[in-house]
Amino acid sequence: MLDRAPAPDAAPIQSDEAAAIFARAFGDAGHVLLAVSGGADSTALLILAAEWRDAPRLSVATVNHGLRAEAVTEAADVAELAGRLGLSHAILAAPVSSKTRIEAAAREVRYSALREHADRIGADAIATAHTLDDQAETVLMRLAAGSGPAGLAAMRPETTRDGLRHFRPLLDVPKTRLVASLAARGIGWSEDAMNADSRFARPRLRTARDALAAEGLTARRLGRFATRMARADAAIAHAVDQAADAHVAMDARDQLVVSAFAGLPEEILLRLLARLIAQAGGGELRLERLERLIGRILGEPKGAATLAGAKIGWRRDAIVVSAAPPRRDGAATVPGV
Structure with missing residues (x-):
């Protein structure tokens, strides 16, 4: 046999x-x-x-x-x-x-x-x-x-x-x-x-x-x-690159400005903002806190927050990201973030 x-x-x-x-x-x-x-x-x-x-x-x-x-x-x-x-x-x-x-x-x-x-x-x-x-x-x-x-x-x-x-x-x-x-x-x-x-x-x-x-x-x-998710992630990253080219510029004060962001898909805006926060702040960024911040940006006509060492301000037509000033001992966390 x-x-x-x-x-x-x-x-x-x-x-x-x-x-x-x-x-x-x-x-x-x-x-x-x-x-x-x-x-x-x-x-x-x-x-x-x-x-x-x-x-x-x-x-x-x-x-x-x-x-x-x-x-x-x-x-x-x-x-x-x-x-x-x-x-x-x-x-x-x-x-x-x-x-x-x-x-x-x-x-x-x-x-x-x-x-x-x-x-x-x-x-x-x-x-x-x-x-x-x-x-x-x-x-x-x-x-x-x-x-x-x-x-x-x-x-x-x-x-x-x-x-x-x-x-x-x-x-x-x-x-x-x-x-x-x-x-x-x-x-x-x-x-x-x-x-x-x-x-x-x-x-x-x-x-x-x-x-x-x-x-x-x-x-x-x-x-x-995992392989399929990696393929999807690469496609999203490519779309974020394109969004960065079209919507992000550095202003005269060395702040990163995202303009005309309202039409961007939420996932693209989230990834783009994560990239800019990492560039400006360099701190540890948790997805849940970033999602809450995106909710505020899309739901409130203007506002400001600090996250992962970055300062984020927004109005209807632009988001501005810069390095946050050093926190004072005992300083309160910005509500909602």
Whole structure:
């Protein structure tokens, strides 16, 4: 009797498929720093990228946040594997001092450590092993947070931050295929107990995976939804660019002025105003507060508010945005914003 072929989402990734994935993801990058923790996903990233004959220069780094004693051994295991593959490896200490929102704090210091190391070694990009499963979890987390289209697009295959490109070449690949790829090659990996810790959102979502899939919310469909939202978000961003060209100017006092805004679709006006507030104020801007401000602008003939470090004044025919003066201690927040 012939053996059955594995299901598509459980089939190992062969070298030719891996080459196509990385050629598409890495493009013209000359030196890519692979972020490898030692877990299954990042170990598969390391193995598959190293098998690619036309790969750019590759380096490897493991970030140790000091949250688990096992991380020292795991980093040493990654160093040993990278050495066997002929790749340089560095262990980056990035302690997390925050006692709350540990996941977000760890992510921030992790990328900071990777950016600094990439700069030291001359890498022009980093690559992480986010999978289709991670993408699906991100969509669900953004839905729970009430995100708009940009947030629901979740992670992008490539982003740029502080001049450094960030590749996610495995974003369309289920975790099961990466595990199968390691098993087929006889490569082991480490398991992080924090990935099953119910204090964190992602592990809680993983426990609901089967129930969600039974209702049609599979990782594949959630990933496809993110792709469609990214496409819609790009179209909206293009419309905002056009609106900025047609409606925004700098006045003699270095204030940003939006003229003849009444005919703009509300989403375009909201995005345009967010862009100008970020430019003038630079503070953290929350969507809910921006939506309330847009409601006031569209509903009141004139008014003024401060938001995210910017001062916004409006009348029927124009919105004026400038840097807000420093707030006095105890100053009240402008009502409605």
